[in-house]
Amino acid sequence: AFFVCAAVVLASPGARADGCRAPGPLREASVVRVVDGDTLRLGDGRSVRLIGLNAPERGRDGRPPEPFAEAATRHLERLVAASGGQVALVSGVQGRDRYGRLLAHAFGRDGRNWEAQQLAAGLGFAVALAPNTALAQCQFAAEAGARADGRGVWRRSPLIEAAQLRRAGFALVRGWVERIERNRGGVWLELEGDLVLQVAPSVLAQFDERALWMLRGQMVEARGWVIERRRRSASGQGQARWLLPLTHPTMLERR
Numbered sequence: 001a002f003f004v005c006a007a008v009v010l011a012s013p014g015a016r017a018d019g020c021r022a023p024g025p026l027r028e029a030s031v032v033r034v035v036d037g038d039t040l041r042l043g044d045g046r047s048v049r050l051i052g053l054n055a056p057e058r059g060r061d062g063r064p065p066e067p068f069a070e071a072a073t074r075h076l077e078r079l080v081a082a083s084g085g086q087v088a089l090v091s092g093v094q095g096r097d098r099y100g101r102l103l104a105h106a107f108g109r110d111g112r113n114w115e116a117q118q119l120a121a122g123l124g125f126a127v128a129l130a131p132n133t134a135l136a137q138c139q140f141a142a143e144a145g146a147r148a149d150g151r152g153v154w155r156r157s158p159l160i161e162a163a164q165l166r167r168a169g170f171a172l173v174r175g176w177v178e179r180i181e182r183n184r185g186g187v188w189l190e191l192e193g194d195l196v197l198q199v200a201p202s203v204l205a206q207f208d209e210r211a212l213w214m215l216r217g218q219m220v221e222a223r224g225w226v227i228e229r230r231r232r233s234a235s236g237q238g239q240a241r242w243l244l245p246l247t248h249p250t251m252l253e254r255r
Helices: 069-082 114-120 136-149 209-213
Strands: 027-036 037-044 048-049 086-096 102-107 159-160 169-184 186-191 195-199 217-227 240-246 252-254
Touching: 027 069, 048 114, 069 114, 102 114, 114 136, 186 209, 195 217
Parallel strands: 048 102, 159 169, 195 240
Antiparallel strands: 027 037, 027 086, 037 048, 086 102, 169 186, 169 217, 186 195, 217 240, 217 252
16 A cells, blocks of 8 residues: 555545545545645655645745745644544555655545645645546536635636746646647647647547647636746747646636
8 A cells, every 4th residue: 555654444435525536545644744735744754745736835945925825724734633633645646746745635534635625715726737637627626616706816816818927837827829739749739928838648648639729719728837948039939938738638728
């Protein structure tokens, strides 16, 4: 088993949790610290990054906290306390991130999913990073309610127009699709301004490719981690400055 800190299965894979069914056996661990709105520190020293949730960043290295970062941390602390300091974890298909943290879904002793509760409170954004996408649909559904009601991070629209993108990092962007291309790097959707969306070959099978081609001339909303590439030459030729890899169909919507 991926989580070996306890042998007690707290719930079956079919247990309901705010519309999210646990995608595997759940095993108990103790939580000694809530690092932020999407990260836990376990009693055995391991760190757990919650799958499907991107909470606002707390202040560090002289940078101020993002809006609702402290609220997200406190809300997760309350979920831990209500569960007696225990969490039921099920690992993702990809078990660790590039920082060595465990990637897992978290459930309280009441059987409710913590990522979904954070999202429903408007204290983070739903994300789907292949191959850890088992709960993507229900997590985006949990977020939808908060967005409709303007809770938390949705109190003010976090959307950025593609032409106004100025920095790398996680973003929700909106823009018109001006051009689509397919090559060995996958399918590329060029948006107005200097942004291109990429559906890599490794995840393309999850998308409806025909539907992607029909997005030309359409307004879309995309989310994910924007990467800054090399700047265009003085003649305006070359790659778009900003690249946003699309990791799952839920990360792209037509508007």
